[in-house]
Amino acid sequence: MRIPELIERLTHLVGDDGLVLDAEGQAAYVRDWLGKWQGSTAVVARPRNAAQVSAVMQLCHQTRTPVVPQGGNTGMSGGATPDGSGAQVILSLNRMKRIREVDPVNNTLCADAGVLLAEVQEAARAAGRFFPLSLGAEGSCTIGGNLATNAGGTAVLRYGNARDLALGLEVVLPDGRIWNGLRGLRKDNTGYDLTSLFIGSEGTLGIITGAVLKLYPAAAGRATAWGGAATLPALVQLLTRLQAACGERLTAFEMMSASCLELVLAHVSGASSPLAGRHPYYVLFELTDTEPSGLSALMEQAAGAALAEGLLQDCAIAMNEAQARAMWRLREGISQAQVRAGKAVKHDIALPVSRLAAFVEEAGAALAAEFPALPVVNFGHIGDGNLHYNVLLPPDVAAPEYARLTAALNRRVHDLVAQLDGSISAEHGVGQLRRDELRRYKSPVEMDLMWMIKRALDPNHLMNPGKLL
Ligand code: FAD
Ligand code: MLT
Ligand code: ZN
Numbered sequence: 001m002r003i004p005e006l007i008e009r010l011t012h013l014v015g016d017d018g019l020v021l022d023a024e025g026q027a028a029y030v031r032d033w034l035g036k037w038q039g040s041t042a043v044v045a046r047p048r049n050a051a052q053v054s055a056v057m058q059l060c061h062q063t064r065t066p067v068v069p070q071g072g073n074t075g076m077s078g079g080a081t082p083d084g085s086g087a088q089v090i091l092s093l094n095r096m097k098r099i100r101e102v103d104p105v106n107n108t109l110c111a112d113a114g115v116l117l118a119e120v121q122e123a124a125r126a127a128g129r130f131f132p133l134s135l136g137a138e139g140s141c142t143i144g145g146n147l148a149t150n151a152g153g154t155a156v157l158r159y160g161n162a163r164d165l166a167l168g169l170e171v172v173l174p175d176g177r178i179w180n181g182l183r184g185l186r187k188d189n190t191g192y193d194l195t196s197l198f199i200g201s202e203g204t205l206g207i208i209t210g211a212v213l214k215l216y217p218a219a220a221g222r223a224t225a226w227g228g229a230a231t232l233p234a235l236v237q238l239l240t241r242l243q244a245a246c247g248e249r250l251t252a253f254e255m256m257s258a259s260c261l262e263l264v265l266a267h268v269s270g271a272s273s274p275l276a277g278r279h280p281y282y283v284l285f286e287l288t289d290t291e292p293s294g295l296s297a298l299m300e301q302a303a304g305a306a307l308a309e310g311l312l313q314d315c316a317i318a319m320n321e322a323q324a325r326a327m328w329r330l331r332e333g334i335s336q337a338q339v340r341a342g343k344a345v346k347h348d349i350a351l352p353v354s355r356l357a358a359f360v361e362e363a364g365a366a367l368a369a370e371f372p373a374l375p376v377v378n379f380g381h382i383g384d385g386n387l388h389y390n391v392l393l394p395p396d397v398a399a400p401e402y403a404r405l406t407a408a409l410n411r412r413v414h415d416l417v418a419q420l421d422g423s424i425s426a427e428h429g430v431g432q433l434r435r436d437e438l439r440r441y442k443s444p445v446e447m448d449l450m451w452m453i454k455r456a457l458d459p460n461h462l463m464n465p466g467k468l469l
Pocket of ligand 2: 153331335
């Protein structure tokens, strides 16, 4: 179908105000947050509800029009950016913003896919409950995008990732049919786990339009600390000690290297280090509980033991909410600081926690030998075995050299990850960034299984082509 006719038919389905047709309005949709990918589209369609999504998908199915689903467009793997052909329609969920139901007795919340993560958290809070998914982009990313990427963030250690926090989904299939799987059940063994299948599928199997999410009791107290350590093995040992001493009260254990903190201090206004000295590694760790009494004492005891044992060289415990927030600002400023510092080759890897230190030692030595001029910015959710092992490039690096270095660095880092039984994609998704890498590291059997599912659900290959597979 010709583009003007497609636009005319889409106008009937979602209204004039449901389409973005001008280049200026489309600018925020065709470029990703990192500024790494730039695509183009003839039209951004913004349906208001699942019925409208279904109508748009039926039209795209009939006309064989490829579709790129998009939530908050904060993804880090280029998954929500269309290609440069202009032939792909962007289907944005950003007008689907209804909290459909909060059930405090069942501890569930049902939301449209376009509700921002921060809005889900707020709705849970208003009901005296807690929705634990938490990440730096929570004010801009959508719950649909979180589920489509199986997002992680800073509370996975205690509560799991997005997949662990969803009980049911509503999905519009590539042919426009609506699957209503919005069940708020913690037990449901009625066959294949379709909810889990769509979670993490990065818009390649269907459009998530709604979700039933798990809620938890609201935490009544938290204790936050910032420690400096000499080595990564010391931090891994500290993690084990804290888990033994504090159990599930340990909700966050976030690491950053010295060079990473320096980057934040240089690029984030108002940032200052909680500790006087410089340490090779830093950790932000937090305890939370529904019963606040005793939490501060537990933190003081745990931090004191870590200092006495030499696992930490220094430690600051937040004395109030403002100090805790300042510590979190350092952690959450890392992504922005990296963008301001220039180009980076980003690795989002997962390893068994027991092998993190071996990876960092071996990768550090290999990169120092082969790329001595390139600084490594290493940080991440080490309680989950997830490192963002990024390598900074000179700000003026030319495109061919950027591509050459990306390929060479990926090979060193990802080969080592594979040797240590890790994953080359922990929480940001595969998108277009790691699509070729995925083929290299997944077994032919696993790739074949994924393709069989893809062909069965999307035989015309219209859902987010060029991403993931
Ligand atoms: P988008 O970027 O719009 O889309 C991401 C992918 O999901 C695309 O493939 C898209 O096609 C697909 N998609 C989106 N919505 C739907 C839908 N409704 N149905 C089907 N497919 C859909 N990620 C983490 O995991 N942990 C972090 O700690 C973290 N920190 C971040 C910090 C910052 C400052 C930024 C900018 C990003 C961070 N991210 C993090 C990455 C990003 O926020 C997550 O991947 C988030 O889940 C993406 O949500 P989104 O709504 O922006 O999705
Ligand atoms: C984070 O943990 O801050 C993120 O996943 C974002 C990033 O890697 O930049
Ligand atoms: Zn992360």
